[in-house]
Amino acid sequence: MAARQQQRRKFRDRKDIFWDFSDAELIRRYRLDRAGIVAVTDLVRDELHSQTCRNKALSPELKVAITLRYLATGKMQLCSGDDFGVSQPTISRVIWQTITALTAPRVFHQFVKFPLTRQEVQRKQVEFMAIARFPGVEGVIDGTHVRIVAPKDDEYAYVNRKRYHSINVQIVFDATYKILDIVTKWPGSVHDAHILDESGLKMLFEDNYVPQPCHLLGDSGYPFKQWLLTPYTNRQLAGPQANYNR
Template sequence: MAAQEQLRLRRPRTFCDRKDVLNELNDAELIKRYRLDREGILFVTNLVRETLARPTARNKALSPEMKVIITLRFLATGKMQLCNSDDLGPSQQTVSRVITETLDALSSRPILAQFIKFPITPQETQRKKMEFVQIAGFPGVIGVIDGIHIRITAPKEFEAEYVNRKRYHSINTQIVFDAKYKIIDIVANWP
């Protein structure tokens, strides 16, 4: 009886209107807000569509396009999640969950393997060496390496290990580029 009374008194869920930015904005505006045009947003969405899609429309489930748009907005502007919620419609909690889900999907091994490939055959290696000779007269180079500390939110476990020499939390990241500025290797595993 008490459970039925509780259900009766429960507030009905309200859903804010969600913007359809792919149809409302032109490519110039999309690039300004999301760093990609319509075609680019759809390309990224198609990479992770199966992972992000929900088999139901219950509770107004977000489309994979909207999840990618929310994530791109956060990455492009660095705006707080509450601002993204205000701009696009979903709640702050949903924005937070969507960003994590989308970034996990985009950083999966199968997706990364499509774009980040270190040359392993003798032909690929020779071609990379020739590209460096052509642009800089620099012989015997397959790729150039650099490192960067990428700022992160303090982790709950092993927090002190992620504080760098400049006293902020970061992940030490190593990136190797080829002569065409394409990433051919990346390691972002270490505090």
């Protein structure tokens, strides 16, 4: 019994970020102010709520703050643990639990949803038309490489053309930079065109779920399609083709 008492866990003081920081300081550290952190927490509060108060269970707000801090800075989990007064294994579990909750379909589709009604599509087209007088465009598509630590399995597949390990993420966004569609499952060596060819986005257009006429804009890494407009590659262009590229 004496040995157990000696080994009793010691809990460090935990930071109350809402008390310690102003909104401006919260944005610097977490990319969101007080209201933003609470809004994100409310989306996943039930999933993050601890079933017991034993061992000074973390509040949903603190779990979200820990995750935001990690995502905003890429800071080492051990350093984040020191900042928040919790252990590194706890930081790791919290980040996994919070991201899993935030990416659940119930939450994800509230914010990332490809427009399929004629009214939604026309609104996106009007927004793009106001930028460069380019008609019929609903969104812009591209791939972006998110750097990762080299995985143990199939390591070579994640090496991209710039020779670092990554995930090649396909993103479609509208004229206000809002993400409409995202695919995050392909290793860095996979070409943008292949990702599109295997995506549900292609099915939406080719099976006529998207009201026509409607186009995406892409760079020359994509094939030209009726619904996917890409640049002419001839640099000696003039007239309408040059205007199209511009």
